Amino acid sequence: MKRYLPLFCLALLAVVPLVGLNSYLMHILILFVMWSVIGMSWNLLGGYCGQVSFGHAAFFGVGAYTAGILYTKTGLSAWWGLPLSIVAVTLVALVMGFIVLRLRGPYFALATLAIGEVLRVTAENLTNLTNGDVGIMIQERTWVEKIWYYYIILAVAAITFYLVRAVIQSKLGYYFVAIREDQDAAESLGINTTLYKTIALTLSAAITGMAGAFYTNYMGYIDPKVVFALHDISIVAIMVVMVGGVATFWGPVVGSIIMILMAEMIRSVPMLGTAHQTFFGALLIFIIIFLPNGIVGDFKKLRRLVGLGRPS
């Protein structure tokens, strides 16, 4: 049963839109799948390899702008941005990795945060390339119906899920976890920690970048404040994984459902709508205190907390 769970979920998600959801619900569904992708990619670097990034907006933004600039400057379809963003973001990740991967722990986190912000300011000011704060608008949408966007991001999510699982169960996965647990010990066991951290960063970045390119195509409009956002991208990427479960296959998926639903619900409450980040903060504190391994990682504990589990 457990073996077929991913396939079952995929089939379920593929069938859901066929019952005829309205445009708003499709939007929620698309956001949920997109955030699962970003969460899974963040988890690869932050959860398994232990390199906590506060700057995944950098990759998301570069991916988004790869698609956007491709469209405005060459007239090609922004969909080419999906494969091309992998190339662009990989380059960014390699340069960034060279600088930040020599730092450890909180210093690494702060450096990634800084780079995300640097890229945002850069995108705001490189007006020739990015149109600055005016942003980039995709004039003609590929489809009016949301369902095709949904299937595209669902395919990306399925590939990401299986890719992450294959990586984690291979030599790479063992090395990533070894580096997370003790970098010096890993190094003395013959693991080239710099190389493997770079691999984790690049893989993670490339997937997030692809999600960014998808975002450009789907939303039809990007500007630096949106796609390089610290709060709405970098922090949410961390939240999705923390809430769902760090270093678990299903954690980012579960975390993404909760974060998206919560954001939408709070947004619809009058007066409180703009304060959704306050609630995210409160949720994060709750998770860290009561479920440090997230909902998936501490599932048994969660059942006990709500009084469902049998006493063990």
Add this chain to the structure above:
Amino acid sequence: MLDVKNISMFFGGLAALSNVSFSVVEGEILALIGPNGAGKTTLFNVVNGFYKPSHGDIFFNGTRISNIKTHRICRLGIARTFQVVRPLQRMSVLDNVIASAFMRAADKKRAEEIAMDILQFTGLYDDRNVISKGLPLGKRKRLEIARALATQPTMLLLDESFAGLNPSELNESIDIIRKIKAKGITMMIIEHHMKVIMAISDRIIVLNYGQKIAEGTPLEIGRNPQVIEAYLGEATNA
């Protein structure tokens, strides 16, 4: 096999090692003893590549290793354990050993085979599914050895692998060391337990304040007045 030539290591103004030279012969067990702070672990860190020596060179089978990175030194065949045990905590015992076996294994199946062999060899087979965090100290020390062995070294550096063991664990560990020696693996051992040192080592080097003060067989070292004064103590209070 290993040639340490005029190694000095300064931390600020402090000489943790000054002008230390010695060689390790293939197949032997060389013990490193000396009071706390004598520079024993620093010496391991220099051999292992964690520190670059301030002066001097180290050669391993003729290759200069004093300027290359730790993971490459490991690939050349030098593995080590840590004085303060550093298992990969949230991994099972088996996964710990698999992770290090991957260095020479072509695929996961092979890495698992190597790991299983080594767990049998070190008597940790029954604990293979335990998360390493939960192991008692004696077994964690042995896991350190198992993990180092999984990289299939020709030379093993053991940093106080016997400290804090109870008598029966001590005997088990001595057995394992003898079995490792029988496999032809050369060892350098840091140890305070004189009974163990005298029983298993072929030669002993004594460090004090970062300097080598004596080198010789266990018998010679036991009689050396300088060593007795610096470390062993007089026979009457031993």
